[in-house]
Amino acid sequence: MSEAAVEASIRAGARGGGAPGAFWREVMESFRHPEFWALSSWLDIIVRARKSRFGILWLLAPSVVYVFGLGTFFRGMQSDANPGDFFVHVALGAMIFRTLMSSVIGSANVFHGSVSFIMDGHMRLTDYLLQSLAKSFFDMCMYLPVVAITLIFFGDISLPGLLVSLPVMVLVYINALWIAAIFALVGARFPDFGQLLNTVSIFLFLLTPIIWYPGMMPAGSIRAQLMRLNPFYHFVEIFRAPIMGQPVEVTSIWYVGVMTVAGLAVATLVYRRYARYVPLWI
């Protein structure tokens, strides 16, 4: 074996070279060398489970509580609801909300949490973004059993809708990527940002039609407008409505489309401008 080949078998080139800033190039490199972020996020997850007696069962608990606990409680308030449908509505809504929110909150703290790796010269910052997205993906997987149960037992689901939901999921993750990039940078600069997001998340959860139907808001009222301003509403809608066989509002599709393009553009610019300051901020 030549010297270069030996070298290649030892080093995965996982550290990235040059100054951080080229967002897309670094994202590509991170995908090509997934070892670091995959392992560190996986360790974070299993460690969370390992601390407790019931392990992975605890990670399933939030979904059960949200869907069947909150769902049962609030079902009584929905006068016109089909009881089975309401569970599906809550399960799908909570899953998307949880996925997005955990990538937002996770990424706001991700640079502070990885300070020793960054200070040791592991400078491809997109690795840390993907690390927080991988964790949120795992959170989503923890919702899948409950979602599957509700779909099978209560659902009146449309199969084409289920097929559509897969590309929508990819779209949601593309959005999660730019959200993570921007929020991670803001979180690195302002350490209290993560706490703020935690507080706001409860409000956003209630503002998003997860445990209530969007139809309950009188059209044109201030509250309905507030609901439509909430980006989570649109993400939840374009994912949930097709599965439940309902039409998707055109505004939601526009809203998500514009947000994807604009968000990625802003993330690219912000990352180029500010990524180099991250080691100084933390």
Added chain:
Amino acid sequence: MTARVLVDRLSLDVPAFLQRERASSGWGGLFFGAAFDPPKRKLLRLLDNISFELGEGDRLAILGRNGAGKSTLLRVLNRVYQPSEGKLVVDGSCQALLNISLGFNGEATVRENIYLRGIAMGLTAAFLRGQIDQILEFSGLQEKVNHRLRTLSSGQKMRLGFAISTSVQHDIIMMDEWVGAGDADFMRKAKERMQSRVGGSKIVVLASHSTGLLRDICNRGIVLERGRLVFSGDITSSLKYYHELLAKLRSDGEASLDMPTSRGAQIFGAVEAISVERDACVLRGWFIDTEGAVPSGLALQLNGQRHAASTIERVRRPDVKRHFGLSNDDCGFLATIPLPPGFMTLASLGAAEACILAGETIDFTNVPLRIAAPVAALLHAAP
């Protein structure tokens, strides 16, 4: 590929946040001030217009006082901090040994952490699989492999970090102080490993306060002062410049304010001759501290009991001055230490585990001096 480090007119500005000066009127004011005064943003220039180039075979010592920018420069070379101005080129694989006991996941097992750290260093999982046994053996943690890292002592964590960080030979090694601490057995292993890693690497950059160490390892030196490169040259002239700088600062009276290390400076030296004359022991040798000053305390320890020197005469030692690049040659000593009754021969001193200690003052001696081989032979000769 040839290893190379090129630093060209490099500067680093850092935004710092300063708390406003506030004349607080009592406790209440102090608390509220700390809670509500917004910090003020200000740009600080930590490194200012630094240029140098390193090629293969160069071993660079970074000299400077605390806060002069040594660690910052190492972080820039390690590409953590991006230079605000200027150019930095680093060719070759590079490993920095800056904070080796950090970067672990406390709840994961030792084995998982070896993978985590190794992959963060840029090694492949396949390669690490073959290295795990070697790393565990080196750190002496074989029976801990499935324990959670949290349960390890800080010394064990340090050993593990050291074993992982030094498991591969890199082209360029950067160090902030010489790594390696722990029990005597591990120290010996760590020293051997470091020497072979340093010997095998093409470029070494070492920031340290230990003059003797830098003299042994490095062949080039730069001196930093307040973020500026004030001297660059071979190691002897760099050390000389650094010691002159310290001497000048000391005489300006700045040292006591600005140098928190002046009390923590490490003393080192050697005893080169020993003899017993009637009821006193006469010692010859030299000692200095890491900042180039000459200490004034000397004592002989016999059976665990210290006996302070009654007279210490300074002797000129131009050879020591040249070797370490000191600013004065006043570092030799000729000391007389009164002996307690019962010690009449050198062998009786050796039997009492004689040990020569040095310190800043006569009342405070705690650093054993190296005993030259001929002296040790005299002490331990059969009676």
